[in-house]
Amino acid sequence: MKQSLGLFENITGVSDAAKQKFISFLEEVKAEKGHKLEQEGQVSHNLYYIAEGSARSYYVRDNRDITVSFSLAGEFVTAMHSFITRSPSYETIETLEKSIVYRISYEDLQQCFLDYPDMERTYRIILEKYYIALEEQLIFSKFKSAKDRYLELMENKPKIIQKASVGQIASFLDMTIETLSRIRAKI
Amino acid sequence: MKQSLGLFENITGVSDAAKQKFISFLEEVKAEKGHKLEQEGQVSHNLYYIAEGSARSYYVRDNRDITVSFSLAGEFVTAMHSFITRSPSYETIETLEKSIVYRISYEDLQQCFLDYPDMERTYRIILEKYYIALEEQLIFSKFKSAKDRYLELMENKPKIIQKASVGQIASFLDMTIETLSRIRAKI
């Protein structure tokens, strides 16, 4: 049920007309575990809202798969660089488990912005929140040891520890699988 | 001269009326080297545009001063977390050299957004660019050695190498002063 997805639950300042328009553009995607929402090499055409489940963004470098971010239910995700610049993505986004996501295309989103400035404002405010979250992640990575980075993840996104593999978590935390395994052994 | 600051040079899609309004809010600040634009512990009230010179954002942790970012002429800078959330800043922003910056207050910027949706769109687009730049920085930091991180900085922001001290650069690149010194010795 599109209406019940909870997307606008914590969002104020958007007119009902704008909400309706936005929701009318949404397309539901039911994805099995490991389903690729966006693929490396292709332009990312959609912004996703995760209603249920979780996802992982990663790219491949020197045959190694490196996790850039994990996204949980209630969050938005896309291959930002590609989505914004309309150029091929260097990252792939896949579900970590059976998930329900809603997507809106780039064009439809822009249309919403043209029709409803209040929708553009909301998008802007969400983007600001994502920006400072990213900034915090960068600052955090600067002065924490491998162990502290793992403890922080356990604290903030414990669900990830359950859903993702050691390799996926290790690359996200910027350490080897072995190091992560040893850290876990000591806790 | 406010009109000649080049702020809107590469920006299209903003009406002249919006530009005029924005410019009318700008306040010029001529700062000597080391002048603090924003202070840790206080709410960051302004968004800055660097017309001439450069700046550094940093915070203090365990008595060490850790550089978060360097900003050059033509770029915007603020203590984003504080500016957005209206809570005290954990970072300080200071000029790296004699600089000319223009600032607009949070309130005036919001007023611009209310009056001119095209201005809000432009802000949103700039924010998106800053977001992907930050994302790239995070990805980059994930898989590069200390030496590669330094070479990358030399490539992308050579001016920083001249203007900032070894300590400031080292903390930005997430390594000790000694490691950076040894890297420089070998190039």
Place this chain on the structure above:
DNA sequence: TTGAGTTTTTGACTTTTATCAAGGGTTTGT
């Protein structure tokens, strides 16, 4: 259920970077 394939853990060793300490330059104020 079994066994092939995969993922995770463990061990020995190496590399990278941090830490501590000392020395050499620069800058700055008197």
Place this chain on the structure above:
DNA sequence: ACAAACCCTTGATAAAAGTCAAAAACTCAA
């Protein structure tokens, strides 16, 4: 010009994390 303070470099050593290799544990399909 001189000394104090600061900044940068260099060296010795230590700690953290990476690499390589093999064993153990788990997964899943025949």
